[in-house]
Amino acid sequence: MHVCGTPQLDMTDGGRDLVYLVTGGCGFLGEHVVRLLLEQEPRLRELRVFDLHLGSWLEALNSGPVQVTPIQGDVTRSEDVVAAVAGADVVLHIAGLVDVWGLVDPEVIYRVNVKGTQNVIEACVQTGTRFLVYTSSMEAVGPNSKGHPFYRGNEDTHYEVVHTQPYPRSKAQAERLVIEANGRKVRGGLPLVTCSLRPTGIYGEGHQLMLDFYRGAQRTGGWLFRAIPPSVEHGRVYAGNVAWMHVLAARELGSRATTMGGQVYFCYDNSPYKSYEDFNMEILGPCGIRILGTRPLLPYFLLFLLATLNAFLQWLLRPLVVYTPLFNPYTLALSTTTFTVQTDKAQKHFGYQPIYDWEDCRDRTVSWIKSRKRCPAPLPHGQEPKVGDPGL
Numbered sequence: 001m002h003v004c005g006t007p008q009l010d011m012t013d014g015g016r017d018l019v020y021l022v023t024g025g026c027g028f029l030g031e032h033v034v035r036l037l038l039e040q041e042p043r044l045r046e047l048r049v050f051d052l053h054l055g056s057w058l059e060a061l062n063s064g065p066v067q068v069t070p071i072q073g074d075v076t077r078s079e080d081v082v083a084a085v086a087g088a089d090v091v092l093h094i095a096g097l098v099d100v101w102g103l104v105d106p107e108v109i110y111r112v113n114v115k116g117t118q119n120v121i122e123a124c125v126q127t128g129t130r131f132l133v134y135t136s137s138m139e140a141v142g143p144n145s146k147g148h149p150f151y152r153g154n155e156d157t158h159y160e161v162v163h164t165q166p167y168p169r170s171k172a173q174a175e176r177l178v179i180e181a182n183g184r185k186v187r188g189g190l191p192l193v194t195c196s197l198r199p200t201g202i203y204g205e206g207h208q209l210m211l212d213f214y215r216g217a218q219r220t221g222g223w224l225f226r227a228i229p230p231s232v233e234h235g236r237v238y239a240g241n242v243a244w245m246h247v248l249a250a251r252e253l254g255s256r257a258t259t260m261g262g263q264v265y266f267c268y269d270n271s272p273y274k275s276y277e278d279f280n281m282e283i284l285g286p287c288g289i290r291i292l293g294t295r296p297l298l299p300y301f302l303l304f305l306l307a308t309l310n311a312f313l314q315w316l317l318r319p320l321v322v323y324t325p326l327f328n329p330y331t332l333a334l335s336t337t338t339f340t341v342q343t344d345k346a347q348k349h350f351g352y353q354p355i356y357d358w359e360d361c362r363d364r365t366v367s368w369i370k371s372r373k374r375c376p377a378p379l380p381h382g383q384e385p386k387v388g389d390p391g392l
Ligand SMILES: NC(=O)C1=CN([C@@H]2O[C@H](COP(=O)(O)OP(=O)(O)OC[C@H]3O[C@@H](n4cnc5c(N)ncnc54)[C@H](O)[C@@H]3O)[C@@H](O)[C@H]2O)C=CC1
Pocket: 023, 024, 025, 026, 027, 028, 029, 030, 050, 051, 052, 053, 073, 074, 075, 076, 094, 095, 096, 097, 098, 112, 116, 135, 136, 137, 138, 171, 198, 199, 200, 201, 202, 203, 384
């Protein structure tokens, strides 16, 4: 059940119908944003959904009052981006490569996440689009490569950002570009207004990784084997609430430009603070999965050796096969370093409140997991089925 009523719309622009562009609109988070915009943004005249891989589910969205325009394109190609941005009032730049498994060449991650974001910024300046919301990540901040915990921190918490991995480094670089672009003059002479949203680990309908955990446990008799100390808190946030923060930030960016322009906001809701595994069990438990052990079944040094062995095998096999195990030194470090946020900056700056309460987030995700038919063996980590099968 939605927690809040119908939000007050800012009509300072005289209610003119608006054109929105969502890049990465066919991804896990993107699909939640697309559907929520159609449900919660009555000023929409056209919703452009830009993605490398378009989902067939988009076709069913054109039955309402909003024109949904699928655009197949690549953010690394500036001509694709300019064509998609031209005439848009607001851009939600969600497209990105999420890879911490070594699936994608680091240069490709940089090209998509950093150069792609630069292309979006330049397209806004070149065409006169004034409002840009960027989907960053908690990873833009940490956990850093020194394993320093970030315990219920906020946007002002001092934290030494040290990145050695391509993905978090690319998110930090892209976020910096977006924040620095705030105030640049766009075509027509008015200033560009930008903000960056930093989700922690997103879960919800369409979360392929959660489905992989579920199917993996099914293959071992319904059991997961604990690897992470329960005391390590890992921030999680429901995709529907992240989507709502995007919708609201995009709506308020115009009338609150002075407050919001050039700002970063962690995405948060009332999802409980737990270890990565214990949080997953809040979802997988009701699906019949159990976790073995109240403490990690293996000592950390053995986990580290196994993760290192995986990294070595990936390096050894690379010329022959793409071996991308879930478990590598980086994912081990990520999941065993506390990183949680406690903030109300988005609420103070643009009135954000989660629209789904925790029980709703959990129940929606559980229902989705249960609804998924058995599938062939899971894809290598970081690869998601792009058969147009709607994740939601
Ligand atoms: N999944 C998570 O837990 C979190 C994700 N994020 C960020 O949220 C955004 C979306 O992530 P997810 O939905 O999880 O990933 P996803 O992989 O499900 O969605 C990304 C979308 O971007 C598209 N895309 C990738 N490269 C493209 C290109 N060159 N041109 C056009 N489209 C391209 C993909 O086709 C896909 O539809 C990303 O920017 C990610 O960094 C941030 C925090 C947590």
